[in-house]
Amino acid sequence: MQLNLTKGVTEVSRDVYDLHMLAMYICVAIGVVVFGAMFWSMVFHRKSKGAKSADFHESTKVEILWTAIPIVILIAMAVPATKTLIEMENNDDSDVTIQVTGSQWKWHYKYFDQDIEFYSVLSTPREQYENQDGTTATKGENYLLEVDKHLVIPTNKKVRFLITSDDVIHAWWVPAFAVKQDANPGFINEAWTKVDKPGIYRGQCAELCGKDHGFMPIVVEVKSEADYAIWLEEQHQINAQAAAAEKASLNASVSMEELMTLGETTYVAYCAACHQVSGAGLPPAFPALKGSTVATGDIAAHIDIVLNGKAGTGMQAYGKQLSMKQIAAVVTYERNAWGNNTGDAVQAADVKDVAKGSESDTAAPAKVAEVVAIVAEEAPVEDLTKVYSEDELMVMGEQVYMKACAACHQVSGAGLPPAFPALKGSAIALGDIAVHIDMVVNGSKKNPAMAAFGSQLTKTEIAAVVTYERNAWGNNTGDLVQPAAVDAASAK
Template sequence: MKRRNLGWLLLGSLLSSSVWADMSLNLTKGVTEVSRDVYDLHMLVLYICTVIGVVVFGAMFWSMVFHRKSKGVKPATFHESTKVEILWTTIPVIILIAMAVPATYTLIAMENNDDSDITIQVTGSQWKWHYKYFDQDLEFYSVLATPREQYENQDGSSAEKGEHYLLEVDRPLVIPTNKKVRFVITSDDVIHAWWVPAFAVKQDANPGFINEAWTKVDEPGIYRGQCAELCGKDHGFMPIVVEVKTEADYALWLEEQKQLKANAAAAEAASLTASVSMDELMQLGETTYTAYCASCHQVSGQGLPPAFPALKGSAIATTGPASEHIDIVFNGRAGTGMQGYGKQLSLKEIAAVVTYERNAWGNNTGDAIQAADVKAAVGGEVSDGLKAAATSITEVKTEISEEKPAEDLSKVYSQAELMSMGEQVYMSACAACHQASGEGMAPVFPALKGSAMVTGDVTAHIDMVLNGSKKNPAMAAFGSQLTKTQIAAVVTYERNAWGNNTGDLVQPADVAASAK
């Protein structure tokens, strides 16, 4: 009798909700009504599956023990019993309905975004989150705050891991308690997934599409999650932190953000008239580069070709115009993994990181970029400082917004002149994609060394440089950026460099004829 009572006691303990809830391997209850409904639904299905398993396997083992052949039991001869057929069809249907009804109510509740108090746009980006509050003039990026030395494990050793290793950010998303918060979720590059287990919210962030989710949190606190979709090399370094404040504290936080924004605007304005020393620019630039750029281009500046080209010794960071370098950092480069940082960094930080990239790893251009230079470059006007830093390049490549100088299309250049000018134009306008060696970064930027395009029909080659490629959108048209003399020179250079040696000399008149 005592053993039987002990067995029932153990079974009751196993089925107790409190025991299951405390198990580390079980689903957590969460801090929202929906998350608790999901937990209850999970437990209901678990109980039903457990009972079914006990009944089915209990009947099977009981039959095997008490109806075995050694005991002289003979099997029944009936088959196709109507009652049995009805029973084993009806019972599973009833069980499924019992599970489907609460599941349907929960799913409907999870998708109901009506009557939200706050709407926040969540944009996934490699590898960070961008939050924008629709009812406030407020938006910011949230980036991993775990120090790089903790997870890079350089030289076989790493720093001691923090309490929230890989689950900490520089700026958490902040929402109030007891308010329905609607999330509008999308992406600006690849597929991500915004997942906070305590809220029972997990929604894909797809580029070009809008998905929705919502939450209403009862308890203040800090809740952590992470990207739940394999989104690239740093997928594991894309955490989510949500700080839930009381309504009063949330109102204070909003006021603080407005003041911080005003202070940042004042500092930005002041930086436009300030002249920062090279040492200060390099120090700030290194900090900014390590935080935002090193994951792709590496601390050493060697990059991860072909997706993330090296900056050490690259044309864009050495011989290229500083204005073009700034434009790439500020606006990014379409069709590549290089995103724009104009909304994430201040003008001073962009000036510092461009200065650092142009003087680190032996690049040593001597360029000291100021915030005013960044403002001028992205505003369409090149400042005197930038013009002085890139005089030799601007003589080769004119900006789109500037009027091209008049040129003598009848002039005939020697091979030496065309090759010298062509190399300068190529290093300024083409080497960032096709590499200084002409080997390209296949498949997006094909090699020019030994290619059929460069060694084939010269007219098709000129047309490609003039008008770009319809088959490969990454190949831009340079007809509006370069003069006909510059195009003649760069085509000549490409057809005779790296061992191509076609012997073709393209003159400005040839380019003018192709442009008609």
């Protein structure tokens, strides 16, 4: 029935449905008894029939009954409810772990141990859902619940979600899974699901998060295990092709016409929600780009703000969301649309130069320039026999930690328990060095949130970050880990 809850497609969601029905049936039964007795008394003991009210005082038996019966009812409801709640919070033994990050106004999904991550954005054109096209004939049933990229998970596998936010409070809600968790900036909330059959299941943000809160849908596509394996392979191929295209774009010179076309598409998809299609913005939170000092001023500063965002404002960093070609195109569009007409045609190589400059702003001192080159992956060959000083390892280790670890374990090393435990004073950072190295290289089987960095970092980087973790935040073990030690541990 439309007026009732739906059962959902997971065992937990069906348990929640059964709890709801149990509570409703108990309430209905109580209502029938109470109101039945009340109306029966009103009909058969009314004054017009000569009924006279009884005169009596307290009854020990009645008081025991009306105390004991509600207790029994509450226990009958509490036992299955507690069992279901415990099961809902049991995130152990997951087969797949996905980090879900809310962002104004889209979702970012990252598959642990798969090197797959992407943003999922409402795919319906803005002019359509704002009725700017003058018609609603083309709107489908799910026009506000459709995205450009579905979150894909396998059937019959326990999928664990680590839910957080990079700006304001959102809420990741998929009714068919009985999953609804707040996405809080700086915190990790956990949830899980195990779906029995393939299908497409929809949800949306369930926490007021700003002007486009209503346009932040969730679409989960559940595939069979075989189809999911095929999808994973396809995503790896797409990533490889995207990397090749990105590399090729750095040496290409794109025409103004092509830049403007791609730039307009990118702007409408990623920027128009805040700065408006007309470039007029929504001051003061989202300033106008039409005639602005950013869009008509220094090109490098313009690229930098799109790449890295602006702290303390609603301007996000798009360096991880867009390719360098897309950033070049959208900057070109903003500098030439709405009468700005600067004539600037920004290329992907220009974006790369600014990105490289941003990295150099936080570079280490000159005495460890060779070490920093390895961190930036500019060194062609890694020398595993080289012995680094404590200063070199700590400087490089801090940079690697900030790049690869701080998002989960925090700059302060305090972590985000329980998903990301603290490193400050931890048994890992203070205990056996070989165990510490193994954890960084191979990840953790007990905690899938701890990814394996053996394929992401060089052995020198791993040696440096392990050294940093063992000596930062007051750990002060005095241990200096060299690349040769990491190489030996990796070979076992």
